[in-house]
Amino acid sequence: MAVSWTDSRTVGELLVELSADGVPVHRQIEAAIRDAIRSGRVERGTALPATRRLAEALGVSRGVVVEAYQQLVAEGYLTSRAGSYTRVALGADAQDPPLPRAADELAIDFCPCRADGAIFPRKAWLRSTRRVLLEATPADFGYVSSRGVPRLQQVLSSYLNRVRGTSAKPSSVVVCNGYGQGIALIVQALVARGARRLAVEDPCADDDAVPVARAAGLEIVGVPVGPDGIRVEELERLDADALVLTPSHQWPTGGVLPATSRAAVARWAREREAFVVEDDYDAEYRYDRAPIGSLQGLAPDRVIYSGTASKTLAPGLRLGWLVVPSQILGDVVEAKQLADRGSPVLDQLIFADFVDHGEFDRHLRRTRPIYRRRRDALLSALHARLPDLEPTGIAAGLHLAAYLPDWLDEGRLIAAARERGVGLHGLGPYYLSGGGRAGLVFGYATLDEATISAGIGVVADAVAQVRDRA
Numbered sequence: 001m002a003v004s005w006t007d008s009r010t011v012g013e014l015l016v017e018l019s020a021d022g023v024p025v026h027r028q029i030e031a032a033i034r035d036a037i038r039s040g041r042v043e044r045g046t047a048l049p050a051t052r053r054l055a056e057a058l059g060v061s062r063g064v065v066v067e068a069y070q071q072l073v074a075e076g077y078l079t080s081r082a083g084s085y086t087r088v089a090l091g092a093d094a095q096d097p098p099l100p101r102a103a104d105e106l107a108i109d110f111c112p113c114r115a116d117g118a119i120f121p122r123k124a125w126l127r128s129t130r131r132v133l134l135e136a137t138p139a140d141f142g143y144v145s146s147r148g149v150p151r152l153q154q155v156l157s158s159y160l161n162r163v164r165g166t167s168a169k170p171s172s173v174v175v176c177n178g179y180g181q182g183i184a185l186i187v188q189a190l191v192a193r194g195a196r197r198l199a200v201e202d203p204c205a206d207d208d209a210v211p212v213a214r215a216a217g218l219e220i221v222g223v224p225v226g227p228d229g230i231r232v233e234e235l236e237r238l239d240a241d242a243l244v245l246t247p248s249h250q251w252p253t254g255g256v257l258p259a260t261s262r263a264a265v266a267r268w269a270r271e272r273e274a275f276v277v278e279d280d281y282d283a284e285y286r287y288d289r290a291p292i293g294s295l296q297g298l299a300p301d302r303v304i305y306s307g308t309a310s311k312t313l314a315p316g317l318r319l320g321w322l323v324v325p326s327q328i329l330g331d332v333v334e335a336k337q338l339a340d341r342g343s344p345v346l347d348q349l350i351f352a353d354f355v356d357h358g359e360f361d362r363h364l365r366r367t368r369p370i371y372r373r374r375r376d377a378l379l380s381a382l383h384a385r386l387p388d389l390e391p392t393g394i395a396a397g398l399h400l401a402a403y404l405p406d407w408l409d410e411g412r413l414i415a416a417a418r419e420r421g422v423g424l425h426g427l428g429p430y431y432l433s434g435g436g437r438a439g440l441v442f443g444y445a446t447l448d449e450a451t452i453s454a455g456i457g458v459v460a461d462a463v464a465q466v467r468d469r470a
Helices: 025-039 051-058 062-075 122-135 150-163 178-192 209-215 232-237 259-272 326-340 345-356 359-385 410-419 449-469
Strands: 002-004 013-015 173-176 197-202 219-226 242-245 275-279 303-308 320-323 390-392 399-403 439-443
Touching: 025 051, 025 062, 051 062, 122 345, 122 359, 150 173, 150 303, 150 320, 150 345, 173 178, 173 326, 178 209, 178 242, 178 275, 178 303, 178 320, 178 326, 197 209, 209 219, 219 232, 232 259, 242 259, 259 275, 345 359, 359 399, 359 449, 410 439, 410 449
Parallel strands: 197 219, 197 242, 242 275, 275 303
Antiparallel strands: 002 013, 173 320, 303 320, 390 399, 399 439
């Protein structure tokens, strides 16, 4: 029989089968508990129910259970102390081996992949969570539209129109689980419409649009990037059904696409009846320039806008959104419906409340100076210790790129820094063509000023080592 207990400190359910085959009852209880421990169904440290309660549940005398427990204690499976629960003392016989610890564990990592989780606005988020849980209606806990919660659609369209200069309507907003899912939905919708070729920046991020598009059977075409983003003169001979851009802060070089180039992109899309996917991943963080409106505002009928909370709040929230032109909106919504029937309701309502109460604006005003100080510390350290490196893309975002002099090998420098416990990330992997100028991508969001300075000092030592060996 399956015996259940309600005490949260004890095991919730344990299969104990008693039979009339002549085996003493205490032996059957011993065998059931022993097998549960060996198989891992009951983990080390789990408290078993009191002998009296287990005896009542099994319909046997308490002395039988006491005898079974005593035998398992003697064998080392259980441990017991007066006045306390009897607990499991051993783990399963066959456990997954522990993950190996990296021999070269990094002390400092200039990874450009995330925001600083330490400055997540926990108190403000908790206030929004409480309000949502108190105010949510029973209907809010039902199935949601695959487009998203109407309140979040309204809040996002208002915020994006106000802050990013989009031309968004609530009905054009599709909520998704981060940019990763968003670009997958877009690719699926493009394929459903007969698309065959997707153009991307070169260099570009190699972990989202490119692998998803290739898996869907699309041909990938790279468009060279210059100091100010994509080279628009290349568009004249570009035959593609869609183009993925990061115009406000090119990933990874950091260029900002100027107004004339934005107009050229919009003109190309209309002439070719192609779509442009605008990945606006970190435009909220800007330091040395005025805000630049979204490309979507210039051509809302041709541009699919993509935003996310990954850089502004935390990637673990898995909150993203798309603003989709009417021509392709139905295909994107259908793809979202097939993917997961809609993103989690409570997360959407909490974020909507967070934005609607001005907490998102306050959070950005609070964090911009923090990230700017870290960026300034990085630039100062590079200027003082590594003057041969050429920083670029410094005006916005949470990372900058730095080109290397011709004599400095990217791979050797990364290896030399890693030997010293510092993680560097090269530009090389982001080039589709396999060429391109050597450089590094420095993320500074998760490092304080002192750590940044110390890390660049270590990198300078690594550069000296590579120079000496060369």
